[in-house]
Amino acid sequence: MVNLEWNHFDPIPPLDGRAKGAAEKFYRDLQHAYPEFVADFENKFTAWQARWFDPESPGAVSALQRCELPEYDPLLFLGPKITPLVVHELSKPGNFIATTLYNHLETDPQTQVHPDDILNYLTLTRHANLIVELNYERFQRAQAHLNAWKARCHANRQQQQQQQSPTQPQNQTPQSQTLAPPPIPLSSPSAQSTTVAHSGILSGLGLNSLELDPDTSCAEYEALVRMGPGxxxxxxxxxxxxxxxxxxxxxxxxxxxxxxxxGQEKEQEGFLDSVKGQEGRSVGEDPVRREKRLLRRYEKWRDWFECQEHHEVVGGSTPSYLKNVASWS
Structure with missing residues (x-):
């Protein structure tokens, strides 16, 4: 747990070494997996950073006013996907001006320094250090949730394969198969809205409204959604x-x-995850076609992640993080 206690008569506490190391490793992992993404961010960040103390910009005397520089918006419009790269910059000495960029991107109060915490908020070096440490904690929480969801999805695949097997007696469960546990009941409003949305989609396809996607109708998935786009x-x-x-x-x-x-996405692509065979048995999508479809989906998201701004994929709606900007201005 990040310690927010600090007496202003004492020196600013140093950045936690574990948090700094984690920010560096996260940066290197992203650079290895998505080099164009990191290069694009660094070009835009360097252009903005070069104007922080530009004598030709005398009006930019505060961190917030530096967000009015023309080089700022290209960074902001990349959206929350750049959060760990901003955190990495904040882990470096002297980059505390970027606390404003971080606050404009972040929608999760658990990983923000609240303005009411005046001492930590206004002491920008301390503010930057706390952001890095709070993100270290979030990374650990998110990884635990990701691992749990991955395990559930794997179990769901095994269960589907058993149900789709034409030779497996219906009342027999192979010892080598691990069935997915029943989804944990969800009671949060967001979970209920997700259920309603899925029901409408499936109904429109002529499928049973109770046949929800087991991968997303579970507490493990909902926990990740609640963590937000950061x-x-x-x-x-x-x-x-x-x-x-x-x-x-x-x-x-x-x-x-x-x-x-x-279901609608697959139908447009000419695929359905399953079709109804004889005696109502679900016959799975051809594995080769399924793999090609999923790889196309990855390529689509990789292209957005590396080369596009946040809004280019949201369908015209205003992202929550942009609505959040006004509250930090």
Missing amino acids: IVAQVMLEYNRDRTGPWGKLVHQLICERPLEE
């Missing part, structure tokens, strides 16, 4: 390692702020 880069690292995994569903919800319309 974890998108961490999810994209998992996506790079497991390109046919379920990560596109989560990225879509975090960025577009609505569930992925799974």
